[in-house]
Amino acid sequence: MSASKRFRLKALAGAAVFAGALVGAGQAQAAATIIINNINAAGVGFNDPTPAAAVGGNTGATRGEQRLIAFTYAANIWGATLTSTQPIIINAQFTPLTCSAASGVLGSAGATQIFRDFANAPVAATWYSYALANRIAGAYLGTAATPQINSNFNSNLGTPGCLEASGWYYGLDSNQGSLIDFVAVLQHEMAHGLGFQTFTNGTSGAQNGGFPSIWDHFLFGTTAGKLWKDMTNAERAASAISVNGLVWTGAAVTAAVPQVLRFGAASITVSGAGAGSAAGIYIGGDSTLGPPVLGPSISAQIMPVVEQGAGTGPGCLPFSDANVRAVNGNIALIDRGTCGFAVKAKNAQNAGAIGVIIVNNAAGVLAPGGADATVTIPVLGMTQADGLIVKSALITRSRARSGVIGTFGVTGTQYTGADPLGRALMFAPNPFQGGSSVSHFDVTMFRNQLMEPSINADLTQSVLPPVDLTYRLFQDIGWEVGPNPITARSGR
Numbered sequence: 001m002s003a004s005k006r007f008r009l010k011a012l013a014g015a016a017v018f019a020g021a022l023v024g025a026g027q028a029q030a031a032a033t034i035i036i037n038n039i040n041a042a043g044v045g046f047n048d049p050t051p052a053a054a055v056g057g058n059t060g061a062t063r064g065e066q067r068l069i070a071f072t073y074a075a076n077i078w079g080a081t082l083t084s085t086q087p088i089i090i091n092a093q094f095t096p097l098t099c100s101a102a103s104g105v106l107g108s109a110g111a112t113q114i115f116r117d118f119a120n121a122p123v124a125a126t127w128y129s130y131a132l133a134n135r136i137a138g139a140y141l142g143t144a145a146t147p148q149i150n151s152n153f154n155s156n157l158g159t160p161g162c163l164e165a166s167g168w169y170y171g172l173d174s175n176q177g178s179l180i181d182f183v184a185v186l187q188h189e190m191a192h193g194l195g196f197q198t199f200t201n202g203t204s205g206a207q208n209g210g211f212p213s214i215w216d217h218f219l220f221g222t223t224a225g226k227l228w229k230d231m232t233n234a235e236r237a238a239s240a241i242s243v244n245g246l247v248w249t250g251a252a253v254t255a256a257v258p259q260v261l262r263f264g265a266a267s268i269t270v271s272g273a274g275a276g277s278a279a280g281i282y283i284g285g286d287s288t289l290g291p292p293v294l295g296p297s298i299s300a301q302i303m304p305v306v307e308q309g310a311g312t313g314p315g316c317l318p319f320s321d322a323n324v325r326a327v328n329g330n331i332a333l334i335d336r337g338t339c340g341f342a343v344k345a346k347n348a349q350n351a352g353a354i355g356v357i358i359v360n361n362a363a364g365v366l367a368p369g370g371a372d373a374t375v376t377i378p379v380l381g382m383t384q385a386d387g388l389i390v391k392s393a394l395i396t397r398s399r400a401r402s403g404v405i406g407t408f409g410v411t412g413t414q415y416t417g418a419d420p421l422g423r424a425l426m427f428a429p430n431p432f433q434g435g436s437s438v439s440h441f442d443v444t445m446f447r448n449q450l451m452e453p454s455i456n457a458d459l460t461q462s463v464l465p466p467v468d469l470t471y472r473l474f475q476d477i478g479w480e481v482g483p484n485p486i487t488a489r490s491g492r
Helices: 065-083 130-137 180-194 234-239 251-261 319-329 341-350 383-393 470-477
Strands: 003-009 024-029 032-038 088-095 105-111 149-154 219-221 246-248 261-272 280-283 299-304 331-337 355-359 379-382 403-414
Touching: 003 403, 024 180, 032 065, 065 088, 065 180, 105 180, 130 180, 149 180, 149 251, 180 470, 251 470, 261 379, 280 383, 299 319, 299 383, 319 331, 331 341, 331 383, 341 355, 355 383, 355 403
Parallel strands: 032 088, 088 149, 299 331, 331 355, 355 379
Antiparallel strands: 003 105, 024 032, 105 149, 219 246, 261 280, 261 403, 299 403
Protein backbone atom coordinates (compact mmCIF):
# COMPACT_ATOMS: atom_id res chain seq x y z
CA MET A 1 0.00 0.00 0.00
CA SER A 2 1.00 3.63 -0.14
CA ALA A 3 0.35 6.43 2.30
CA SER A 4 0.92 10.17 2.17
CA LYS A 5 1.33 12.78 4.85
CA ARG A 6 1.07 16.47 4.09
CA PHE A 7 3.05 19.53 5.14
CA ARG A 8 0.83 22.55 5.39
CA LEU A 9 0.87 26.26 6.06
CA LYS A 10 -1.16 26.16 9.29
CA ALA A 11 -4.42 24.26 9.65
CA LEU A 12 -5.14 23.46 6.05
CA ALA A 13 -7.02 20.80 4.16
CA GLY A 14 -6.58 19.00 0.87
CA ALA A 15 -5.14 15.89 -0.70
CA ALA A 16 -2.42 14.91 -3.10
CA VAL A 17 -2.31 11.86 -5.36
CA PHE A 18 0.85 10.46 -6.91
CA ALA A 19 0.86 9.91 -10.66
CA GLY A 20 3.45 9.94 -13.43
CA ALA A 21 6.24 8.05 -15.16
CA LEU A 22 10.00 8.10 -14.74
CA VAL A 23 11.69 10.63 -17.02
CA GLY A 24 14.97 11.39 -15.30
CA ALA A 25 17.09 10.96 -12.20
CA GLY A 26 19.56 12.78 -9.97
CA GLN A 27 21.56 11.26 -7.13
CA ALA A 28 22.76 12.31 -3.69
CA GLN A 29 25.24 10.05 -1.91
CA ALA A 30 26.55 9.85 1.66
CA ALA A 31 26.17 7.29 4.51
CA ALA A 32 23.01 6.26 2.71
CA THR A 33 22.49 6.68 -1.02
CA ILE A 34 19.36 8.60 -1.99
CA ILE A 35 18.29 8.58 -5.63
CA ILE A 36 15.84 11.23 -6.83
CA ASN A 37 13.55 10.23 -9.70
CA ASN A 38 12.27 13.35 -11.45
CA ILE A 39 8.89 12.24 -12.83
CA ASN A 40 7.73 15.60 -14.15
CA ALA A 41 7.13 15.94 -17.88
CA ALA A 42 9.34 18.22 -19.94
CA GLY A 43 8.87 21.92 -19.28
CA VAL A 44 7.15 21.68 -15.90
CA GLY A 45 8.02 21.17 -12.23
CA PHE A 46 11.57 19.97 -11.85
CA ASN A 47 12.02 20.60 -15.60
CA ASP A 48 10.67 24.17 -15.55
CA PRO A 49 12.89 26.19 -17.97
CA THR A 50 12.02 29.58 -16.48
CA PRO A 51 15.31 31.51 -15.98
CA ALA A 52 16.28 32.01 -12.34
CA ALA A 53 18.90 34.11 -10.57
CA ALA A 54 21.22 32.41 -8.06
CA VAL A 55 19.85 32.59 -4.52
CA GLY A 56 21.16 31.49 -1.12
CA GLY A 57 23.94 29.29 -2.51
CA ASN A 58 21.72 27.70 -5.17
CA THR A 59 23.36 28.47 -8.53
CA GLY A 60 20.80 26.78 -10.80
CA ALA A 61 20.15 28.79 -13.96
CA THR A 62 16.48 27.76 -14.26
CA ARG A 63 13.65 27.25 -11.81
CA GLY A 64 13.63 23.51 -12.46
CA GLU A 65 17.38 23.24 -11.97
CA GLN A 66 17.18 25.13 -8.68
CA ARG A 67 14.44 22.79 -7.49
CA LEU A 68 16.60 19.75 -8.25
CA ILE A 69 19.65 21.29 -6.58
CA ALA A 70 17.59 22.01 -3.45
CA PHE A 71 16.22 18.46 -3.51
CA THR A 72 19.72 17.00 -3.76
CA TYR A 73 20.90 19.26 -0.94
CA ALA A 74 18.07 18.11 1.36
CA ALA A 75 18.68 14.48 0.36
CA ASN A 76 22.34 14.86 1.29
CA ILE A 77 21.33 15.97 4.80
CA TRP A 78 19.30 12.80 5.28
CA GLY A 79 21.92 10.72 3.46
CA ALA A 80 24.61 11.89 5.88
CA THR A 81 22.41 11.03 8.86
CA LEU A 82 20.95 7.66 7.85
CA THR A 83 22.74 4.37 7.41
CA SER A 84 21.50 1.84 4.87
CA THR A 85 23.18 -0.53 2.46
CA GLN A 86 20.16 -0.20 0.19
CA PRO A 87 19.69 2.89 -1.98
CA ILE A 88 16.62 4.97 -1.10
CA ILE A 89 14.72 5.93 -4.25
CA ILE A 90 12.31 8.87 -4.18
CA ASN A 91 9.84 9.75 -6.94
CA ALA A 92 9.52 13.54 -7.06
CA GLN A 93 7.19 15.89 -8.90
CA PHE A 94 5.49 19.27 -8.81
CA THR A 95 1.72 19.41 -9.43
CA PRO A 96 -1.07 21.82 -8.43
CA LEU A 97 -2.21 21.09 -4.84
CA THR A 98 -5.05 22.46 -2.75
CA CYS A 99 -4.47 26.14 -2.11
CA SER A 100 -6.11 29.50 -1.43
CA ALA A 101 -5.00 33.06 -0.88
CA ALA A 102 -4.57 32.40 2.86
CA SER A 103 -3.58 28.73 3.13
CA GLY A 104 -2.33 25.80 1.12
CA VAL A 105 -0.87 22.31 1.07
CA LEU A 106 2.86 22.65 0.47
CA GLY A 107 3.66 19.01 -0.25
CA SER A 108 2.94 15.40 0.52
CA ALA A 109 4.96 12.21 0.72
CA GLY A 110 4.71 8.65 1.92
CA ALA A 111 6.01 5.14 1.57
CA THR A 112 5.05 3.38 -1.67
CA GLN A 113 4.75 0.01 0.12
CA ILE A 114 4.88 -1.42 3.63
CA PHE A 115 6.30 -4.76 4.81
CA ARG A 116 6.10 -7.05 7.85
CA ASP A 117 7.75 -10.28 9.00
CA PHE A 118 10.72 -9.81 6.65
CA ALA A 119 14.27 -11.01 7.36
CA ASN A 120 15.73 -9.44 10.53
CA ALA A 121 12.45 -7.68 11.41
CA PRO A 122 12.87 -6.77 15.09
CA VAL A 123 9.12 -6.90 15.85
CA ALA A 124 6.88 -9.58 14.38
CA ALA A 125 3.47 -8.97 12.78
CA THR A 126 4.22 -5.25 12.45
CA TRP A 127 4.29 -2.93 9.42
CA TYR A 128 7.44 -0.99 8.46
CA SER A 129 7.85 1.62 5.71
CA TYR A 130 9.59 0.37 2.56
CA ALA A 131 12.90 2.23 3.03
CA LEU A 132 13.17 1.22 6.69
CA ALA A 133 12.29 -2.40 5.94
CA ASN A 134 14.99 -2.51 3.25
CA ARG A 135 17.49 -1.04 5.68
CA ILE A 136 16.71 -3.61 8.38
CA ALA A 137 16.57 -6.54 5.96
CA GLY A 138 19.84 -5.49 4.31
CA ALA A 139 18.27 -6.23 0.94
CA TYR A 140 15.59 -4.95 -1.41
CA LEU A 141 12.13 -6.26 -0.58
CA GLY A 142 9.84 -6.60 -3.53
CA THR A 143 11.10 -5.65 -6.98
CA ALA A 144 14.65 -4.29 -7.06
CA ALA A 145 15.03 -0.57 -7.77
CA THR A 146 11.35 0.13 -7.05
CA PRO A 147 10.95 3.62 -5.50
CA GLN A 148 10.30 3.52 -1.77
CA ILE A 149 8.88 7.03 -1.49
CA ASN A 150 6.44 9.13 -3.53
CA SER A 151 6.66 12.90 -3.06
CA ASN A 152 4.68 15.78 -4.53
CA PHE A 153 5.01 19.56 -4.17
CA ASN A 154 2.68 22.46 -4.91
CA SER A 155 3.44 24.00 -8.30
CA ASN A 156 0.92 26.80 -7.72
CA LEU A 157 2.56 28.24 -4.62
CA GLY A 158 3.17 31.96 -5.03
CA THR A 159 0.79 32.36 -7.96
CA PRO A 160 -2.45 34.39 -7.85
CA GLY A 161 -4.93 32.79 -5.46
CA CYS A 162 -2.32 30.49 -3.87
CA LEU A 163 -0.38 32.13 -1.05
CA GLU A 164 0.99 34.53 -3.63
CA ALA A 165 2.97 36.48 -1.03
CA SER A 166 4.65 33.26 0.18
CA GLY A 167 6.19 31.58 -2.86
CA TRP A 168 8.96 29.00 -2.77
CA TYR A 169 12.47 29.90 -1.62
CA TYR A 170 15.06 27.68 -3.33
CA GLY A 171 18.11 28.96 -1.43
CA LEU A 172 20.15 26.53 0.67
CA ASP A 173 20.84 28.90 3.58
CA SER A 174 17.53 28.97 5.56
CA ASN A 175 17.22 32.67 4.77
CA GLN A 176 13.72 32.50 3.29
CA GLY A 177 12.21 35.61 4.92
CA SER A 178 8.47 35.67 4.12
CA LEU A 179 8.83 32.88 1.52
CA ILE A 180 8.51 29.11 2.10
CA ASP A 181 11.82 27.29 2.56
CA PHE A 182 11.79 24.47 -0.01
CA VAL A 183 14.67 22.65 1.71
CA ALA A 184 12.71 22.47 4.99
CA VAL A 185 9.63 21.15 3.19
CA LEU A 186 11.78 18.56 1.39
CA GLN A 187 13.34 17.38 4.65
CA HIS A 188 9.88 17.07 6.21
CA GLU A 189 8.35 15.12 3.33
CA MET A 190 11.33 12.79 3.00
CA ALA A 191 10.99 12.01 6.72
CA HIS A 192 7.41 10.85 6.18
CA GLY A 193 8.51 8.55 3.41
CA LEU A 194 11.33 7.21 5.58
CA GLY A 195 8.84 6.09 8.22
CA PHE A 196 7.63 9.10 10.20
CA GLN A 197 4.00 7.95 10.03
CA THR A 198 1.56 5.31 11.12
CA PHE A 199 -0.25 3.04 8.68
CA THR A 200 -3.20 2.62 11.04
CA ASN A 201 -6.37 4.53 10.15
CA GLY A 202 -6.63 7.39 12.60
CA THR A 203 -10.29 8.09 11.85
CA SER A 204 -11.63 4.57 12.38
CA GLY A 205 -8.78 3.23 14.47
CA ALA A 206 -8.56 0.18 12.20
CA GLN A 207 -5.12 -1.39 11.75
CA ASN A 208 -3.94 -2.06 8.22
CA GLY A 209 -4.82 -5.68 7.50
CA GLY A 210 -5.24 -6.23 11.22
CA PHE A 211 -1.58 -5.50 12.03
CA PRO A 212 -0.07 -2.47 13.82
CA SER A 213 2.63 -0.19 12.44
CA ILE A 214 5.97 -0.02 14.24
CA TRP A 215 4.82 3.55 15.00
CA ASP A 216 1.93 2.12 17.06
CA HIS A 217 4.34 0.35 19.42
CA PHE A 218 5.41 3.79 20.72
CA LEU A 219 2.15 5.79 20.59
CA PHE A 220 0.49 5.90 24.02
CA GLY A 221 -3.00 7.20 24.78
CA THR A 222 -3.07 8.69 28.27
CA THR A 223 -6.85 8.37 28.61
CA ALA A 224 -7.01 4.66 27.79
CA GLY A 225 -3.62 4.07 29.41
CA LYS A 226 -2.56 1.85 26.52
CA LEU A 227 -0.21 1.75 23.56
CA TRP A 228 -1.92 2.06 20.19
CA LYS A 229 -0.99 -1.51 19.31
CA ASP A 230 -3.02 -2.74 22.30
CA MET A 231 -6.09 -0.52 21.90
CA THR A 232 -9.44 -1.33 20.36
CA ASN A 233 -10.36 0.52 17.16
CA ALA A 234 -12.67 2.81 19.13
CA GLU A 235 -9.94 3.62 21.67
CA ARG A 236 -7.49 4.50 18.89
CA ALA A 237 -10.05 6.73 17.16
CA ALA A 238 -10.70 8.55 20.46
CA SER A 239 -6.97 8.84 21.15
CA ALA A 240 -6.41 10.46 17.73
CA ILE A 241 -8.63 13.40 18.75
CA SER A 242 -7.54 13.63 22.40
CA VAL A 243 -5.76 16.99 21.83
CA ASN A 244 -3.03 16.56 24.46
CA GLY A 245 -3.59 12.91 25.34
CA LEU A 246 -1.34 11.22 22.77
CA VAL A 247 2.38 10.83 23.55
CA TRP A 248 5.49 9.10 22.19
CA THR A 249 7.11 6.59 24.57
CA GLY A 250 10.31 5.81 22.64
CA ALA A 251 13.43 5.98 24.80
CA ALA A 252 15.53 7.96 22.31
CA VAL A 253 12.98 10.77 21.95
CA THR A 254 12.20 10.91 25.67
CA ALA A 255 15.89 11.14 26.57
CA ALA A 256 16.33 14.04 24.12
CA VAL A 257 13.31 16.09 25.24
CA PRO A 258 15.27 18.01 27.95
CA GLN A 259 17.93 18.97 25.37
CA VAL A 260 15.45 20.25 22.79
CA LEU A 261 12.26 21.57 24.39
CA ARG A 262 11.94 24.61 26.66
CA PHE A 263 11.25 23.91 30.34
CA GLY A 264 8.01 25.71 31.10
CA ALA A 265 5.27 26.91 28.78
CA ALA A 266 4.65 30.38 27.45
CA SER A 267 1.91 31.90 29.57
CA ILE A 268 -0.44 34.85 29.79
CA THR A 269 -1.16 36.01 33.34
CA VAL A 270 -4.43 37.94 33.54
CA SER A 271 -4.80 40.33 36.48
CA GLY A 272 -5.95 43.87 37.28
CA ALA A 273 -9.04 45.56 38.66
CA GLY A 274 -11.13 44.63 35.65
CA ALA A 275 -10.15 40.95 35.48
CA GLY A 276 -12.69 39.62 37.97
CA SER A 277 -13.20 35.88 37.62
CA ALA A 278 -10.96 35.86 34.50
CA ALA A 279 -7.88 36.45 36.66
CA GLY A 280 -5.38 33.61 36.42
CA ILE A 281 -2.59 32.07 34.38
CA TYR A 282 -3.34 30.81 30.87
CA ILE A 283 -1.11 28.73 28.60
CA GLY A 284 0.05 30.70 25.56
CA GLY A 285 0.75 29.08 22.21
CA ASP A 286 4.20 30.00 20.89
CA SER A 287 4.34 31.81 17.58
CA THR A 288 6.89 32.02 14.80
CA LEU A 289 6.08 35.74 14.63
CA GLY A 290 8.00 38.22 16.74
CA PRO A 291 10.50 37.40 19.50
CA PRO A 292 10.08 34.14 21.45
CA VAL A 293 8.79 34.36 25.01
CA LEU A 294 11.61 32.88 27.08
CA GLY A 295 10.88 34.52 30.44
CA PRO A 296 9.13 37.57 31.96
CA SER A 297 8.17 39.81 29.08
CA ILE A 298 5.59 42.53 28.38
CA SER A 299 2.79 43.63 30.71
CA ALA A 300 -0.06 45.89 29.63
CA GLN A 301 -3.83 46.16 29.33
CA ILE A 302 -5.54 43.60 27.11
CA MET A 303 -7.79 45.35 24.60
CA PRO A 304 -10.10 43.56 22.12
CA VAL A 305 -9.92 44.23 18.39
CA VAL A 306 -13.32 44.33 16.70
CA GLU A 307 -14.18 43.54 13.10
CA GLN A 308 -14.24 46.61 10.88
CA GLY A 309 -16.76 45.45 8.32
CA ALA A 310 -18.90 42.47 7.47
CA GLY A 311 -16.73 39.49 6.58
CA THR A 312 -13.39 41.24 7.00
CA GLY A 313 -12.31 39.34 10.12
CA PRO A 314 -10.84 41.06 13.21
CA GLY A 315 -7.40 42.49 12.55
CA CYS A 316 -7.42 41.76 8.84
CA LEU A 317 -7.51 45.40 7.73
CA PRO A 318 -5.43 48.36 8.88
CA PHE A 319 -6.98 49.30 12.22
CA SER A 320 -9.78 51.83 12.46
CA ASP A 321 -9.28 54.87 14.69
CA ALA A 322 -11.27 53.15 17.46
CA ASN A 323 -9.10 50.03 17.30
CA VAL A 324 -5.93 52.15 17.25
CA ARG A 325 -7.05 54.04 20.35
CA ALA A 326 -7.80 50.73 22.07
CA VAL A 327 -4.55 48.87 21.36
CA ASN A 328 -1.96 51.64 21.27
CA GLY A 329 0.51 50.84 24.07
CA ASN A 330 -1.53 47.77 25.01
CA ILE A 331 -1.87 44.08 24.13
CA ALA A 332 -4.28 43.43 21.26
CA LEU A 333 -6.71 40.50 21.65
CA ILE A 334 -7.71 39.27 18.18
CA ASP A 335 -9.86 36.33 17.07
CA ARG A 336 -8.42 33.84 14.59
CA GLY A 337 -9.97 33.69 11.13
CA THR A 338 -10.31 35.15 7.60
CA CYS A 339 -6.68 36.24 7.16
CA GLY A 340 -3.24 35.03 8.20
CA PHE A 341 -1.70 35.47 11.64
CA ALA A 342 1.11 37.62 10.23
CA VAL A 343 -1.43 40.10 8.81
CA LYS A 344 -3.19 40.44 12.15
CA ALA A 345 0.05 40.83 14.08
CA LYS A 346 1.49 43.42 11.70
CA ASN A 347 -1.72 45.48 11.69
CA ALA A 348 -1.73 45.45 15.51
CA GLN A 349 1.95 46.49 15.62
CA ASN A 350 1.29 49.30 13.14
CA ALA A 351 -1.51 50.49 15.43
CA GLY A 352 0.92 50.72 18.36
CA ALA A 353 0.23 47.43 20.16
CA ILE A 354 3.15 46.08 22.21
CA GLY A 355 1.94 42.48 22.02
CA VAL A 356 -0.75 40.30 20.45
CA ILE A 357 -2.97 37.47 21.70
CA ILE A 358 -4.75 35.49 18.97
CA VAL A 359 -7.71 33.42 20.20
CA ASN A 360 -8.34 30.05 18.57
CA ASN A 361 -11.63 29.28 16.81
CA ALA A 362 -11.42 25.54 17.57
CA ALA A 363 -10.38 23.31 20.46
CA GLY A 364 -6.74 23.15 21.48
CA VAL A 365 -3.80 25.49 21.96
CA LEU A 366 -3.15 27.79 19.02
CA ALA A 367 0.44 28.25 17.84
CA PRO A 368 0.20 31.23 15.43
CA GLY A 369 2.45 30.60 12.46
CA GLY A 370 3.65 32.63 9.53
CA ALA A 371 6.70 34.57 8.50
CA ASP A 372 7.21 38.32 8.65
CA ALA A 373 10.56 39.55 9.93
CA THR A 374 9.11 43.03 10.40
CA VAL A 375 6.84 41.81 13.23
CA THR A 376 8.93 42.71 16.29
CA ILE A 377 6.34 42.42 19.09
CA PRO A 378 5.61 39.12 20.88
CA VAL A 379 2.63 37.10 19.63
CA LEU A 380 0.97 34.28 21.58
CA GLY A 381 -2.02 32.04 20.89
CA MET A 382 -4.85 31.28 23.31
CA THR A 383 -7.35 28.44 23.39
CA GLN A 384 -10.91 29.12 22.36
CA ALA A 385 -12.18 28.30 25.87
CA ASP A 386 -9.64 30.57 27.59
CA GLY A 387 -10.36 33.33 25.11
CA LEU A 388 -14.05 33.25 25.98
CA ILE A 389 -13.21 33.64 29.67
CA VAL A 390 -10.94 36.62 29.07
CA LYS A 391 -13.36 38.23 26.63
CA SER A 392 -16.14 37.94 29.22
CA ALA A 393 -14.12 40.31 31.41
CA LEU A 394 -13.65 42.74 28.52
CA ILE A 395 -17.25 42.97 27.32
CA THR A 396 -18.34 45.56 29.86
CA ARG A 397 -15.11 47.50 29.86
CA SER A 398 -14.42 50.86 28.23
CA ARG A 399 -12.91 50.85 24.74
CA ALA A 400 -10.34 53.28 26.16
CA ARG A 401 -9.42 51.29 29.27
CA SER A 402 -10.21 47.68 30.18
CA GLY A 403 -8.45 47.39 33.54
CA VAL A 404 -7.60 43.81 32.50
CA ILE A 405 -3.82 43.37 32.58
CA GLY A 406 -1.97 40.73 30.58
CA THR A 407 1.61 39.67 31.32
CA PHE A 408 3.60 37.41 28.98
CA GLY A 409 5.96 34.98 30.68
CA VAL A 410 6.88 31.32 31.19
CA THR A 411 5.22 29.06 33.75
CA GLY A 412 4.82 25.43 34.67
CA THR A 413 7.01 22.50 35.57
CA GLN A 414 7.09 20.53 32.33
CA TYR A 415 8.67 20.81 28.90
CA THR A 416 6.74 22.71 26.25
CA GLY A 417 5.23 20.11 23.95
CA ALA A 418 5.65 17.23 26.42
CA ASP A 419 3.37 15.69 29.05
CA PRO A 420 4.10 15.83 32.83
CA LEU A 421 6.23 12.68 32.50
CA GLY A 422 8.46 14.30 29.85
CA ARG A 423 7.04 12.32 26.92
CA ALA A 424 6.74 14.16 23.59
CA LEU A 425 3.19 15.10 22.61
CA MET A 426 1.92 13.95 19.22
CA PHE A 427 -0.56 15.90 17.09
CA ALA A 428 -4.10 14.84 18.05
CA PRO A 429 -6.45 17.75 17.30
CA ASN A 430 -10.24 17.59 17.50
CA PRO A 431 -11.61 17.30 14.88
CA PHE A 432 -9.28 14.86 13.16
CA GLN A 433 -7.11 16.34 10.38
CA GLY A 434 -6.57 13.82 7.60
CA GLY A 435 -2.94 13.67 6.48
CA SER A 436 -1.75 15.50 9.61
CA SER A 437 -3.17 13.94 12.78
CA VAL A 438 -1.11 11.36 14.71
CA SER A 439 1.85 11.26 12.28
CA HIS A 440 3.39 14.55 13.46
CA PHE A 441 4.78 16.08 16.62
CA ASP A 442 2.34 18.41 18.36
CA VAL A 443 2.19 22.09 17.40
CA THR A 444 2.74 23.13 21.02
CA MET A 445 6.42 22.14 20.91
CA PHE A 446 8.95 24.86 21.57
CA ARG A 447 11.44 25.03 20.06
CA ASN A 448 9.51 24.37 16.85
CA GLN A 449 10.18 20.99 15.25
CA LEU A 450 10.67 19.91 11.65
CA MET A 451 7.93 17.28 11.96
CA GLU A 452 5.11 19.48 13.17
CA PRO A 453 2.18 19.47 10.70
CA SER A 454 2.69 23.09 9.63
CA ILE A 455 5.87 24.83 8.57
CA ASN A 456 7.55 27.28 10.93
CA ALA A 457 9.88 30.02 9.79
CA ASP A 458 12.49 29.37 12.49
CA LEU A 459 13.44 25.84 11.40
CA THR A 460 17.09 25.03 10.88
CA GLN A 461 18.44 22.18 8.76
CA SER A 462 19.38 20.01 11.72
CA VAL A 463 17.35 16.88 12.51
CA LEU A 464 19.22 16.10 15.75
CA PRO A 465 19.39 17.49 19.32
CA PRO A 466 19.79 20.09 20.63
CA VAL A 467 17.70 21.46 17.78
CA ASP A 468 15.33 18.70 16.69
CA LEU A 469 13.82 15.36 17.77
CA THR A 470 13.13 13.87 14.33
CA TYR A 471 16.01 11.48 14.05
CA ARG A 472 15.71 10.38 17.67
CA LEU A 473 12.25 9.11 16.74
CA PHE A 474 13.81 7.34 13.76
CA GLN A 475 16.18 5.62 16.17
CA ASP A 476 13.21 4.43 18.22
CA ILE A 477 11.56 2.78 15.19
CA GLY A 478 14.72 1.10 13.84
CA TRP A 479 17.00 3.55 12.03
CA GLU A 480 20.52 4.18 13.36
CA VAL A 481 22.63 7.33 13.41
CA GLY A 482 25.22 7.34 10.65
CA PRO A 483 28.96 7.99 11.13
CA ASN A 484 28.73 11.71 10.31
CA PRO A 485 25.29 12.93 11.35
CA ILE A 486 24.32 16.50 10.54
CA THR A 487 24.56 18.61 13.72
CA ALA A 488 22.86 21.83 14.73
CA ARG A 489 23.83 24.73 12.45
CA SER A 490 22.16 27.61 14.19
CA GLY A 491 19.96 28.43 17.14
CA ARG A 492 16.73 30.29 17.48
